[in-house]
Amino acid sequence: MATDDYKKPTSRVPEMVLGIIGGVLGIIAGIIALAVGGIGEALTGSGGGVGSLGFWCILVSVIAIIFSCLINKKRVLFGIIVLICGILNIVFVSYFGILSGLLIIISGILALVRK
Numbered sequence: 001m002a003t004d005d006y007k008k009p010t011s012r013v014p015e016m017v018l019g020i021i022g023g024v025l026g027i028i029a030g031i032i033a034l035a036v037g038g039i040g041e042a043l044t045g046s047g048g049g050v051g052s053l054g055f056w057c058i059l060v061s062v063i064a065i066i067f068s069c070l071i072n073k074k075r076v077l078f079g080i081i082v083l084i085c086g087i088l089n090i091v092f093v094s095y096f097g098i099l100s101g102l103l104i105i106i107s108g109i110l111a112l113v114r115k
Contacts (some may be wrong), residue, residue, distance in 0.1 A: 019068020026061030079111030
């Protein structure tokens with residue numbers, strides 16, 4: 001048996017690093033959205049809904065961090081979940097979440113494409 005027949009498992013470090021960095025930036029974006037929503041509510045008396053979307057952004061970012069750390073187990077399933085988290089991150093806090101959402105989306109795409 002030749003040693004060339006053995007296939008080394010693919011390292012998932014880039015997916016993990018991009019997912020973690022994107023998740024942390026998403027948490028920061030959610031906190032900023034909460035602050036902007038609070039300031040807007042204090043000034044106008046009616047919340048624009050930005051605060052609750054900031055909370056959901058934080059929740060989705062935490063889920064993205066968890067699943068990007070576990071991406072070695074089931075890469076396709078967790079890659080799809082991370083990809084959905086990245087899209088939701090951009091949808092929830094728009095301008096605040098573009099960078100974090102893109103990093104999370106790239107992490108999910110890498111998990112799906114790399115074998």
